[in-house]
Amino acid sequence: MSEQQQPVLKVAIIGAGPAGIYAADILHKSVTDAAVTIDIFEQLPAPYGLVRYGVAPDHPRIKAIIKALREVLDSGTVRFFGNVCYGQDITLADLREHYHAVIFATGAVKDAALDIPGIDAAYSFGAAAFVSWFDGHPDVPRYWPLDARSVAVIGNGNVALDISRVLIKHVADMLSTEIPDNVREVFAQNPIETLHIFGRKGPLQVKFTPLELRELGEVAGVDMVLDPQDFAQTDEHIENLKNTNKQILVISRIFSKWLAEQAARESAAPRQLVFHFWAKPVAVLKDEQGRVCALKIQRTKPDGSGGVIDTDVFETVPVQALYRAVGYFGSAVAGVPFDSARGVIPNTAGRVQSNTGEIMPGVYATGWIKRGPVGLIGATKSDARETLECLVVDWQRGKLWHHTADAGDPPQITSLLRERGVEYTDIEGWHRLDAAEQELGMKNQRERIKIVPRGQMVQISRAGRS
């Protein structure tokens, strides 16, 4: 294709989480037969998605990924439009007019449901809501009722570990993080003494990663409490896997170390973290005010092939608050098909499909909204690569949206946003906000303190603009 015959390839990306930003980077590098214009639209005034609003604040090494993402946004090959919500401020019809294609990278921000009686009790929370609060998401209430001495966390994945660690940590160990001030104040009053973490399967069938599990044992002033019986009840199938699966082997060593420490312990720490394996939550019990007062579990046992079967043993564990960390769930986006059972945009290798299976030309998906809310940040890169391979092939075959925009003209999307009164922010605006957060942190001997109210974020980002 010569540049004269072919217009500049113009692509809109919805969502500035890692999936959207990696997609922009890969797109820029993979189109060699034309110039590329890439616009990223993000509903929040700040980029980075769950890396900023999901990853725990005491995990600064993960936050370092932000540096790599920032380099893409700063590279001059991408335009960032913050505070622009697709479906509200811009529509699919608008994008069709201004671009050749759109990539949806809208992620998953809601909690998956856990359908057990009583889950609607007061003080029964979803992990996503709690994470959004302590990570300073601008769209969630700023108050969190942290007054329980005994708390249940349901789930055996890394999000369950994250929220357990944050709930059980003493506030002194959170002081150096970027948590907003009001979050710090609430943590300072946290009266928690015991945190119970429940998993339906056995200790070697957890979805924790070894690094995160080990880290839990390093939290100061907290004992790890295990039931040796849970380890006696082994699944031979899983035991055998220890020989081939390094992750299971390491997890087994961590638990063995904790069991040995527990046996030798002479006095108890102020806070206890109690693991309950082979424990399937079956009901949340409420007190007269409708508040969580206990979790009822049904004991399970191994089925010999990696699964579990129910026993007829039930137990009740008194707690005053409960957090379910049983997964995240994607939300539908306007004008695009949605698989409401899986919480994803239906697609084949990133090409979006209608509900009857036909490919929608020019419409792509990547990241958690493409394949569901599992996997680490790194996985969104390979995801984006697959989606971009399809987009580039479709471009070369002339299968994207066609329009009459002249090659080299920047899309007139900024005029459209202005006409609609959308207070969009740009990359310079994000730099201003970023600098303001760092300055706030410096004044308090911290690297950064997040600015939370959306109005304030927008005001700082748009300072000096007409």
Ligand SMILES: Cc1cc2nc3c(=O)[nH]c(=O)nc-3n(C[C@H](O)[C@H](O)[C@H](O)COP(=O)(O)OP(=O)(O)OC[C@H]3O[C@@H](n4cnc5c(N)ncnc54)[C@H](O)[C@@H]3O)c2cc1C
């Ligand atoms: C609590 C938690 C902790 C985690 N910790 C780690 C960790 O320590 N290490 C690790 O590797 N991974 C971690 N992960 C996983 C990691 O966050 C994900 O793999 C990754 O963020 C998924 O990227 P994404 O871009 O698909 O989605 P997201 O990160 O969710 O980004 C989606 C973006 O799209 C935007 N958006 C949504 N709808 C619209 C719309 N209508 N218009 C405009 N913009 C929109 C959102 O605001 C968001 O910025 C964690 C996940 C969670 C939930």
